Amino acid sequence: MKSSIVKYNRITAPVLAVAFSTLALFAAIYVYEAFLFLIPVIVFFSFHFTKLYRLRTRIVGGLVIFIIVAMISAGISTSVIYTTDPVVTDHYTNLSVQTQVTPYAGIYSSYNFTMKVLDGVHLNPDYVTLAINTTAFQKNVTADEMHYYTNTSGDQVFYYVYTNPPSDIYSYNFTFQNQTGATLYTGFGTGSGPDTLSISSTFKELFIVTVINDVIIFEIILVAGIFIARSFSNSARNRVRPPQRPKQPDAMDQNNNQ
Numbered sequence: 304m305k306s307s308i309v310k311y312n313r314i315t316a317p318v319l320a321v322a323f324s325t326l327a328l329f330a331a332i333y334v335y336e337a338f339l340f341l342i343p344v345i346v347f348f349s350f351h352f353t354k355l356y357r358l359r360t361r362i363v364g365g366l367v368i369f370i371i372v373a374m375i376s377a378g379i380s381t382s383v384i385y386t387t388d389p390v391v392t393d394h395y396t397n398l399s400v401q402t403q404v405t406p407y408a409g410i411y412s413s414y415n416f417t418m419k420v421l422d423g424v425h426l427n428p429d430y431v432t433l434a435i436n437t438t439a440f441q442k443n444v445t446a447d448e449m450h451y452y453t454n455t456s457g458d459q460v461f462y463y464v465y466t467n468p469p470s471d472i473y474s475y476n477f478t479f480q481n482q483t484g485a486t487l488y489t490g491f492g493t494g495s496g497p498d499t500l501s502i503s504s505t506f507k508e509l510f511i512v513t514v515i516n517d518v519i520i521f522e523i524i525l526v527a528g529i530f531i532a533r534s535f536s537n538s539a540r541n542r543v544r545p546p547q548r549p550k551q552p553d554a555m556d557q558n559n560n561q
Contacts, residue, residue, distance in 0.1 A: 312353035313360075317368055320349035324372045332379060339517065342372060343524040351532075358529065365525045369518045376517075377510035384408045384498050384505060391494040398424040402477060404496040408505070413466040414497045416444075418477040420459040430480035431461050437471040472498050472508060 308315045324342045331339035346368050350361050390403045401419040416433060420426055428451050433444035444463050451461045461477065474495045498505055 312355045316353040343521040373513040408498040417462045
C-alpha cells in the first residue's frame with residue numbers, strides 16, 4: 304500500500320495534504336481557530352510521508368495546495384454566511400446586549416441593525432450610537448438617527464435601518480452608556496454583517512482575503528520547515544559518513560622506493 308503511495312507521490316501527496324488540511328480547516332472554523340496553523344505542518348508531512356523530496360516540487364506544490372485550501376475555505380465561509388442569521392450576545396457589568404443584522408446576506412434594499420438590551424436595564428437613548436464599517440469607509444449613526452422601543456418582555460430595543468448600502472461586506476458596533484451617561488455600562492455591541500454582495504462576489508472577496516492573510520504565511524512556514532529539515536538531514540548525513548581511509552601506496556611505488 305505504502306509503496307503505491309510513494310510510487311505515485313505526485314498524486315498521493317497533494318491528495319493527502321488537501322484531505323487532511325480540509326479536516327484542519329473544519330476544526331479551525333468550528334472548534335478552535337489555532338487549528339488553522341496545522342495546515343502547513345500537514346502539507347510538510349504529506350510530502351515527507353510520500354517521499355516527495357524535490358525542493359522545487361515541494362515549494363510550488365505547497366503553494367498550489369494552499370490555494371486549493373483557500374478556495375475550500377472561501378466556499379465554506381460563503382455557505383455559512385448565506386445560511387445563517389447570527390445573533391451576537393455581549394456581556395458587560397450588570398447587563399447583556401444582543402445584536403443582529405437582518406437580512407444578514409444577499410442583495411436587498413435595506414438592512415436592519417438591532418441591539419436588544421437585556422437584564423431589565425434601560426439605557427439613555429442620548430448615549431447610544433452605531434458605527435457601520437467596511438474596509439473602504441465607516442458610516443456613523445448618531446443617537447438622533449437611532450430608533451428604539453420597549454418590547455413585551457420589557458427589553459429595550461434600539462435599531463437603525465440602512466437603505467441602499469454600497470455592495471460590500473460589513474461589520475458594526477453599537478456604543479452605549481447608562482441612563483446618566485456615566486461609564487458604568489459603557490460597552491460595544493459588536494457583530495459582523497451584512498454581506499450585501501452576490502454569492503460569487505462574496506466567494507471572490509473571501510478567497511482574496513484568505514490568500515492575503517493565510518496563504519502567504521503558510522507558504523513561509525512551509526519553506527522554513529523544508530530548509531530546516533534539509534539542514535538537519537545534511538548534518539545527520541555528515542555525522543554518519545565513515546571516515547576516509549588514508550591512501551595506501553601501491554606496490555610499484557614501494558619497489559621504486561627500495
